[in-house]
Amino acid sequence: MPHSDEVPIVAIATAPGRAGIGVVRVSGPQIDPVVAAVLGPALAARLRPRHATRARFLDAHQRVIDDGIAILYRAPHSYTGQEVLELQGHGGPLVLRMLQARCLQAGRALGARLAEPGEFTLRAFLNDRIDLAQAEAVADLIDASTEAAARSASRSLAGEFSAALAQLAEQLTQARALIEATLDFPEEDLEELGARDVRERVASLQRSVDEVMRRARLGAVLRDGLRVALVGAPNVGKSSLLNALAGQDVAIVTAHPGTTRDRIERSIDIGGLVLNVIDTAGLRATADEVEQLGIDRTLAAVGEADIVLELVDATAAPERGSPLDSIPPDSIPLASIPDWRQRIGAHAARIVVINKIDLSGELPGPNAGRLYISAKTGAGLDSLRAELLHRAGWDHAPSDEGVYLARTRHLDAIGRTQDHLREAAEHLQPAALRPELAAEELRLAGLALGEITGQVTADDVLGEIFSRFCIGK
Numbered sequence: 041m042p043h044s045d046e047v048p049i050v051a052i053a054t055a056p057g058r059a060g061i062g063v064v065r066v067s068g069p070q071i072d073p074v075v076a077a078v079l080g081p082a083l084a085a086r087l088r089p090r091h092a093t094r095a096r097f098l099d100a101h102q103r104v105i106d107d108g109i110a111i112l113y114r115a116p117h118s119y120t121g122q123e124v125l126e127l128q129g130h131g132g133p134l135v136l137r138m139l140q141a142r143c144l145q146a147g148r149a150l151g152a153r154l155a156e157p158g159e160f161t162l163r164a165f166l167n168d169r170i171d172l173a174q175a176e177a178v179a180d181l182i183d184a185s186t187e188a189a190a191r192s193a194s195r196s197l198a199g200e201f202s203a204a205l206a207q208l209a210e211q212l213t214q215a216r217a218l219i220e221a222t223l224d225f226p227e228e229d230l231e232e233l234g235a236r237d238v239r240e241r242v243a244s245l246q247r248s249v250d251e252v253m254r255r256a257r258l259g260a261v262l263r264d265g266l267r268v269a270l271v272g273a274p275n276v277g278k279s280s281l282l283n284a285l286a287g288q289d290v291a292i293v294t295a296h297p298g299t300t301r302d303r304i305e306r307s308i309d310i311g312g313l314v315l316n317v318i319d320t321a322g323l324r325a326t327a328d329e330v331e332q333l334g335i336d337r338t339l340a341a342v343g344e345a346d347i348v349l350e351l352v353d354a355t356a357a358p359e360r361g362s363p364l365d366s367i368p369p370d371s372i373p374l375a376s377i378p379d380w381r382q383r384i385g386a387h388a389a390r391i392v393v394i395n396k397i398d399l400s401g402e403l404p405g406p407n408a409g410r411l412y413i414s415a416k417t418g419a420g421l422d423s424l425r426a427e428l429l430h431r432a433g434w435d436h437a438p439s440d441e442g443v444y445l446a447r448t449r450h451l452d453a454i455g456r457t458q459d460h461l462r463e464a465a466e467h468l469q470p471a472a473l474r475p476e477l478a479a480e481e482l483r484l485a486g487l488a489l490g491e492i493t494g495q496v497t498a499d500d501v502l503g504e505i506f507s508r509f510c511i512g513k
Contacts, residue, residue, distance in 0.1 A: 045122065045163045047151035048074060050143045052136045053160075053512035059131030064139045065512060066125040067160055068150065069115070075125055077146035078139075079110055089114045097127060097139055100146075105138050106130055120160055121167030158509025162502065165494060172494025172505070173202050173450070179509050180263060180445050188312030189262050192445040201444040202493050204252055208245065208457075209489050215241040216482040219475050238478075239468045246461045253454045256446035261432050263445045265307065265314030268428065269341045271380070272351030277395040280415035281351065282306060282319040285425075310425050313434050318345070342383040347431055348390045354400035354412070389431040393424065453491045460485035 048068025054061070066074055076084040079095050080102075087093055087110065095110040108129035118124040127143075129135060144152050158179070165175045177196035184190035195201070218238050270278040286306050304319040318341045342348055384390055392410045394402065397419060402412045404420030411427060413420030444450075464481035467474040494502075 045069070045120075045166060047153060048147045049155035049159055049163075050140055050147065050152055051155035051160070051512040052140055053126075054131060054136070055510075056133065058133065062129055062131035062136040063512075064127045064129070064136060064143060065155075065160065066127075066143050066147070066152075067118070067120045067122050067155075067163060068147070068152070069122055070150065071123045071125055071147065073150065074143055074147045074152065075110075075112060078125075078127070078142055083110075087112045090117070092128075095127075097129060097142070099138070099142055105142060106135050116167065116169075119169065120163040121169045122163060155511060156507075157511050158506030158513060161509060161513055162506045165502075170197075171199075171202050172502075173205070173492050174199060175494075176447060176505060177201075177445065178513065182510065182513065185265075185307065185314050186262070186309050186312050188443075189314070189445060192259055192262055192443050196445050201446075204444070205489050205492055208248055208252065209486055211241070211245055211248070212482050212486045212489070215245065216479050216486070219479040219482070238475075239465070242461060242465050242468060242478075242482075246458070246465065249454065249457055249461060252444070253451070253458065255442055256444045256450055256454055258433055259443045259445040260447065260451060261434065262313060262443060263447070265316050266346040266428075266432055267341075267344055268315050268317045268347045268349060269345035270317065270319050270349050270351060271342055273353070276351040276353045277415045278319050278351055279304075281349075281393075281395065281413075282317055284415045284418060284421060285310075285315075285317060311429050311434065313429060313432060315428060339380060339383050342380060343385060345385070346388055347428065348384050348388060350390060350392050351395050352392065354394045354396040354402055391424075391427060391431070450492050453488045456488040457485045460488065 046069060048066055048071050050064070050066050053063040053065045068074075072084070075087070077100075078097055079087070080098055083093070083095055089112055092109045092111050094108075096107050097105045097110075099105050106129035108127060111126045111128070113119070113124040113126070115122050125143075127139060129139060140154075144154070146152075158175075161170075161175050161178050164170050165172060170178075174197050177193050181190060181193035181197060184193050215238060218241070270281060272278055282304065285308050306317050306319075308315045308317055320337070320341050381390070394410050394412045395415055397404060397412050398414040398417050404412050404414065405423045406412075406427065411420060411424050413424055415421075446454075460481045464478040464485070466472070467478035467481065
């Protein structure tokens with residue numbers, strides 16, 4: 041993606057398809073010729089910045105393309121920090137394409153071209169209107185699938201996440217300055233000049249960064265959701281549970297074992313958190329080639345899952361209070377695939393769910409490390425939902441307030457910051473005092489944080505981030 045902002049860019053800024061209103065945007069360092077050509081010189085001269093003006097949009101032969109609203113934003117008081125013209129007309133696809141083509145034609149002498157995905161927001165970043173974390177929040181707000189995710193993205197766009205990072209960066213700078221001041225006086229004793237104070241500052245920084253990481257991890261879960269795999273023998277009620285959680289018939293349910301041959305995925309909102317629930321083929325020894333392919337995909341889903349719900353038929357489950365491993369192998373076909381639990385990721389959670397208590401007479405809810413439910417009647421499902429939120433760490437967040445809608449690259453940068461602070465703390469210990477190394481670790485910690493807001497960012501990283509945006513934003 042080219043980063044030059046010396047030429048105007050043009051794009052339809054509303055979603056494809058028919059709508060009541062459609063918007064075409066133009067942004068560039070000097071777009072007055074485009075404004076005059078599309079609106080006519082007389083109206084262009086009367087436009088007041090940031091005021092909506094009714095206008096007729098004209099083609100090259102002064103024929104009317106559409107009748108709508110024109111808004112002109114003068115630099116730097118615009119979204120991109122450049123001159124921006126926004127044309128709001130009727131939302132017919134043909135009309136918008138004609139208007140877009142007219143803007144490109146009018147700006148041809150200026151080098152006007154179609155905008156690439158995310159290029160308006162990229163220009164806002166390059167012109168210091170927003171930082172990189174705020175730019176990503178724009179895409180997150182557009183893509184938000186729950187109210188909690190939308191609120192968190194909106195706060196990040198307003199600068200809440202960036203402000204927290206800026207405060208950490210300031211504290212890092214102060215601690216580093218204090219250390220480097222002592223290095224200018226090697227004849228003095230560092231302990232006398234405040235080594236203890238520096239250690240306390242670094243310890244405080246570690247606690248602050250740990251808290252930011254906790255909130256960011258919650259935000260990553262809020263943004264991306266959790267992958268939940270339903271695993272079990274045939275006919276234990278996996279598809280019924282998926283339907284019960286989704287509140288509709290997503291998967292086919294029959295009494296015939298092996299009905300589900302392939303994975304079925306459904307996104308479900310539970311308490312503001314998105315769970316990507318995967319119904320899988322039942323695990324059992326089989327000579328059926330098609331069913332075996334489904335089982336292979338089940339094992340793959342287990343390896344990808346954040347949470348694995350292992351479903352067991354209540355009529356075959358051990359009594360309450362007995363060890364989990366006491367499930368009779370001859371009554372649970374999962375025992376025929378003894379290594380499937382080894383596929384569970386190191387950081388994934390496993391929850392044993394005893395289903396069909398409507399047949400066994402068991403009471404719903406948690407007991408002895410298991411959850412007892414009936415997917416058919418709904419008994420115990422509230423306990424299951426609560427346990428899923430608990431395993432996600434979401435029950436510790438009384439609301440989405442203070443949660444940072446983080447991405448993988450944010451978590452990586454914060455993790456490296458934690459590592460550098462840990463190293464700095466070790467270099468400041470009295471037994472092995474190495475202040476110059478501690479100062480370097482604090483510098484590296486600051487650089488890692490700067491990657492999140494874009495103070496330290498390679499062009500290829502920008503290309504990767506903004507290429508995922510929609511065109512016109």
